[in-house]
Amino acid sequence: MAKLVLVCGASVAIYKACDLASKLFQAGHAVRTVLTPRGARLVAPQLFEAVTGESAWVDEFAPERRGAMDHIELAKWAELVLVAPASAGLIARLAHGQADDLASTFVLAVPAARPRLLAPAMNPTMLAARPVQRNLAVLREDGWRVLEPGTGHTACGDEGKGRLPEPAELLGEVERALRH
Numbered sequence: 245m246a247k248l249v250l251v252c253g254a255s256v257a258i259y260k261a262c263d264l265a266s267k268l269f270q271a272g273h274a275v276r277t278v279l280t281p282r283g284a285r286l287v288a289p290q291l292f293e294a295v296t297g298e299s300a301w302v303d304e305f306a307p308e309r310r311g312a313m314d315h316i317e318l319a320k321w322a323e324l325v326l327v328a329p330a331s332a333g334l335i336a337r338l339a340h341g342q343a344d345d346l347a348s349t350f351v352l353a354v355p356a357a358r359p360r361l362l363a364p365a366m367n368p369t370m371l372a373a374r375p376v377q378r379n380l381a382v383l384r385e386d387g388w389r390v391l392e393p394g395t396g397h398t399a400c401g402d403e404g405k406g407r408l409p410e411p412a413e414l415l416g417e418v419e420r421a422l423r424h
């Protein structure tokens with residue numbers, strides 16, 4: 245059983261991340277969630293807290309976090325990082341080391357040897373866009389396991405590749421990564 249940090253970007257697929265967090269917890273893992281500020285506008289952090297029994301983090305500059313350095317403490321705690329859903333914006337920040345929110349700063353502070361998985365989720369045209377593909381290639385080179393998005397109907401009404409894999413599949417990927 246591992247200590248996992250689930251990082252959620254502002255993708256419509258964040259609704260599936262709640263189920264994912266619940267499944268990871270039910271599988272026996274300790275799950276802490278970090279949402280980007282825009283992710284937290286789509287789904288309340290409190291929901292992740294309810295299904296994992298652990299705190300969820302968004303903003304280490306919040307007045308109640310004064311005196312803490314959440315990005316460092318979370319990075320020391322995490323045995324595995326799973327970014328799901330990874331929006332195009334979050335992918336860009338991670339690929340460039342642009343540490344401008346807790347999610348992207350935390351990831352930089354995680355030692356390179358720890359397993360890191362990333363599940364892109366976006367409109368098919370966005371996923372195919374050259375900047376996104378470039379950023380994903382950079383992340384692969386940096387040691388990220390980039391999970392293959394699903395194909396089918398996307399929330400925006402388009403058909404194609406860009407869906408977040410189902411939570412059960414993501415759980416399987418986490419278990420596989422922990423075994424290696």
Ligand SMILES: Cc1cc2nc3c(=O)[nH]c(=O)nc-3n(C[C@H](O)[C@H](O)[C@H](O)COP(=O)(O)O)c2cc1C
Pocket residue numbers: 252253254255256257280281282283330331332333334335365366367370
């Ligand atoms: C309802 C809604 C759904 C969105 N879904 C996606 C998505 O699935 N993938 C994506 O890359 N961007 C999506 N966006 C756009 C991102 O939220 C936007 O680019 C944002 O700046 C990304 O923030 P983040 O980098 O903190 O994830 C969506 C926006 C809205 C309002």
